[in-house]
Amino acid sequence: MRWPILILALLAVLLQYPLWIGKGGWLRVWEVEKQLASQKEANLKLEQRNTGLEAEVRDLKTGYEAVEERARFELGLTKPDEIFVQTPQSK
Numbered sequence: 001m002r003w004p005i006l007i008l009a010l011l012a013v014l015l016q017y018p019l020w021i022g023k024g025g026w027l028r029v030w031e032v033e034k035q036l037a038s039q040k041e042a043n044l045k046l047e048q049r050n051t052g053l054e055a056e057v058r059d060l061k062t063g064y065e066a067v068e069e070r071a072r073f074e075l076g077l078t079k080p081d082e083i084f085v086q087t088p089q090s091k
Helices: 002-020 026-062 064-075
Strands: none
Touching: 002 026, 026 064
């Protein structure tokens, strides 16, 4: 009477293996869900960066204000009859 119960219990455990640990089991599903969440976060950051770059490209294509601002900031250019004053930054 004891052997049939043990055999049935062993069979139940063997049938549970693919559900929990197998190729498409719950452990794999949880792992893929974590990967998906981290990829969504990375995509959100990249979308925000792309939005900023699109705005900058649009400004550079349509107006000279962005070009002038960039020339002033990055190259230190000034307009005629303009005085440029640079102050040292203290740490």
